[in-house]
Amino acid sequence: MEAWFVSDIHLKTAKERNGEILLRFLHSLLQENPAKVHLFLLGDIFDLWVGGGSFFVKRFLPLVQALDELKKAGAQITFIEGNHDLHIASYFKKRLGVEVFVEAQYYKIDGLTVRIEHGDLINLNEIAYLRLRSVLRHPTVKMLAHIIPGGVWGYIGDKASKKSRSRSSRLRAQNEEQLVGMIHAHTERAYLEKKFDFIISGHMHIFTDRVLTMNGHKVRSINLGSWFEDNIKVFRIKDGQADWVNLN
Ligand SMILES: [Mn+2]
Numbered sequence: 001m002e003a004w005f006v007s008d009i010h011l012k013t014a015k016e017r018n019g020e021i022l023l024r025f026l027h028s029l030l031q032e033n034p035a036k037v038h039l040f041l042l043g044d045i046f047d048l049w050v051g052g053g054s055f056f057v058k059r060f061l062p063l064v065q066a067l068d069e070l071k072k073a074g075a076q077i078t079f080i081e082g083n084h085d086l087h088i089a090s091y092f093k094k095r096l097g098v099e100v101f102v103e104a105q106y107y108k109i110d111g112l113t114v115r116i117e118h119g120d121l122i123n124l125n126e127i128a129y130l131r132l133r134s135v136l137r138h139p140t141v142k143m144l145a146h147i148i149p150g151g152v153w154g155y156i157g158d159k160a161s162k163k164s165r166s167r168s169s170r171l172r173a174q175n176e177e178q179l180v181g182m183i184h185a186h187t188e189r190a191y192l193e194k195k196f197d198f199i200i201s202g203h204m205h206i207f208t209d210r211v212l213t214m215n216g217h218k219v220r221s222i223n224l225g226s227w228f229e230d231n232i233k234v235f236r237i238k239d240g241q242a243d244w245v246n247l248n
Contacts, residue, residue, distance in 0.1 A: 002033065003109045005235040007042035007118070007202025008226040010084065014062045018227045021247050025234070026066035035074035038109070042202045042224065043082025043118035048157030052090030055150020064096070071097050080105065082118045082203065083129070084157075086136055087145040102137065104190070110240035112197040115190060119201030119223065122186040123179070179206050180223075187212055187221040198222065198242070200235065207233075209244070 006025075009018050022045075029037050049056045057064055071077055077098040081088060089100040104117035120126075120133060135141060145153075183206065187199050191214045200222045207225035211218055220242065222235060232247040 001038065001110050001237075001239065002036045003038045003040060003107075003114070003237045004029070005040045005042060005116070005200050005222075005224060005237075006045070007082070007224045008044045008205055010044055010047040010227065011060065011063075012047045014060045018232070019060075019063065021227075021232055023062055023066055025247050026063070026070055029075065030066070030070050030073055034070055037070070037075040038107075039070065039075060039077045040116055040200075041077070041079045042116055042200065043080050043120075044084045044202060045079075045082070046085050048153060049085040049088055050153040050157075051087050051145035051148075051150065052094070053146070053150045055154065057091060059150075059154075067098065068096050078105070078107075078116075080116060080118050083120050083133065083136070087142050090146065106194065106196065109237050112237065112240065113195065114198040114200060114237070115194070115196040116200050119183075119186075119203030122201060122204060123182050176206060179204055180208050180210075183208055183223050184210070184212060184221060187219060188214065191215075191219060198237070200224065202226075209235075 009022060011019050011022070013019060014023070029039065046056070046060065049060070067077060077096070079085075079088065079092055079098050079100045081100065081102050092098040093100045104115055107114050107116065120129070183201070183204060186201075190196070190199055195217070196219065198220045202224045204223050205226040205228065206223050208221070208223045210221050212221050213219070224235060225233075233244045234247060236243055236245050
């Protein structure tokens, strides 16, 4: 078993640097042992993808094709939606056969219990966002997501991503340790709900990988960071061993 965890690439096009790195990575999985692969996409892979129309499929076509090939070669693919990729099941699930979820999920990987989630519920101070999240997740918006043409979402997204960039630089200005503290507090809250060995999230754009002790049980708490860095790395659990793999 070979599980890979990727999030927060925030791709605007398939052709940009990170689009090419992702494509190369998907092709490498395809060439090695795809039937052993479980690829976890933990949200905000795209800077914007709303609904199942052809607009976004065309925009990211080489990547969509690579995911399709990987799936057909026997890989398992799980996509947890972020706050930038919304209502994607009608394409990813129906057409590509990718599992799509919004909320946290648990998987048994080589005997380890792994909780995965996007991570947009970690920072409880983001009240405005949490409100927006419940609006975006409302069934009426889901319906609209399929009625409004992709190009319109593209326009709204370009505006929104300018705002969200200024928001993330504000977040970054906060003490990084404070954000890591939130990730760990979330780890504790989640552990009380249900036990696990690993908890893996994105969204916070903070690379962190720490072993915490919960009721005498060692838990590994990971945030995948983002692809806004110079060094791109992804997390892997292979034959029960976990490590980071550099992609460039
Ligand atoms: Mn996010």
